[in-house]
């Protein structure tokens with residue numbers, strides 16, 4: 001399968017579905033899982049409380065992605081114009097030099113059991129660690145199906161947070177390190193924390209506090225890299241790719257030196273990542289929380305991705321936690337989320353993590369390249385112009401005509417679009 005479909009953006013939704021069906025082998029009628037109505041009211045009612053409807057977002061595929069040698073259609077659900085185009089454009093730039101390569105750690109999540117009111121913190125820690133092997137063996141019996149799938153608790157560590165006479169008294173936190181395989185793992189981890197807390201508190205002569213996973217999943221990370229040739233970086237504004245290469249590397253340094261810029265830089269990364277996470281039914285808030293904690297791990301808020309000018313090429317690298325699942329969660333009930341995984345041929349959580357991360361590196365590159373050359377507004381404006389043209393009543397080929405005229409006028413406003421529309425309408429015949 002190729003992830004390159006020339007002229008895709010110019011097709012109608014129905015034609016795009018045909019092309020996707022053809023490219024993936026997924027029957028055309030199965031793609032109706034992407035219709036908002038495919039999530040039945042009954043399923044929605046079972047997902048959250050107090051349901052009174054369903055909320056739709058556009059669902060798209062970003063093109064041109066090659067990840068670890070596999071062409072992948074990248075599913076995205078997002079309200080912001082230009083994210084999908086940006087990801088596809090950057091993926092095309094990377095594809096000429098092998099696309100994206102990735103590495104991922106084992107899918108290890110951390111569960112926390114807080115232990116309070118400990119008189120002797122050292123003795124409490126020793127008592128727990130002395131039983132570590134036993135505790136781990138016992139913990140594995142609590143999640144037998146996960147163990148059958150090759151995962152389960154792999155380590156137990158104890159961290160001291162406070163000791164008497166500090167105002168918080170004696171406080172330890174036990175970390176369960178759990179290989180969650182293809183699950184995101186929140187339920188598994190929380191269950192394990194709750195089921196083991198009393199025994200841990202007994203050993204530590206402590207009171208049980210909180211029992212919950214940590215969203216700072218710094219043991220479940222993904223790294224994605226790409227190389228971009230100068231020829232791919234050049235554009236009409238800056239025809240010399242070497243100039244763009246230097247400008248993108250300098251933009252990266254800006255983010256490395258300044259947390260105000262790093263925040264926006266990381267927002268551009270999360271544009272791609274969140275869109276993939278939403279499309280595939282993931283807990284994107286969990287990934288967001290982990291991403292920003294990870295970005296601050298040195299004590300300063302830093303960019304998640306950096307770009308380097310090697311003198312001949314631009315090299316990009318992104319590392320961040322990525323707690324996602326290819327089973328369970330919303331995937332159990334959401335047909336669109338399941339279809340999103342099928343579209344990109346994703347079967348494991350690790351594959352999904354690499355695709356989301358590649359999307360993030362791609363939207364980051366597209367943003368930096370635009371910012372370092374023409375500025376971000378021109379691209380945004382031409383997409384915004386299409387939305388305004390539609391809002392003024394344009395349909396079909398008329399959308400492009402009105403949008404181009406709006407963009408050329410520099411006045412992308414509804415009133416202007418309506419005027420252009422009325423100019424284009426044939427005058428009424430006298431009766």
Ligand code: MEV
Pocket residue numbers: 080264265266267268269271364367368371376
């Ligand atoms: C807009 O959604 C994202 C950007 O602000 C990212 C960036 O500045 O790098 C363009």
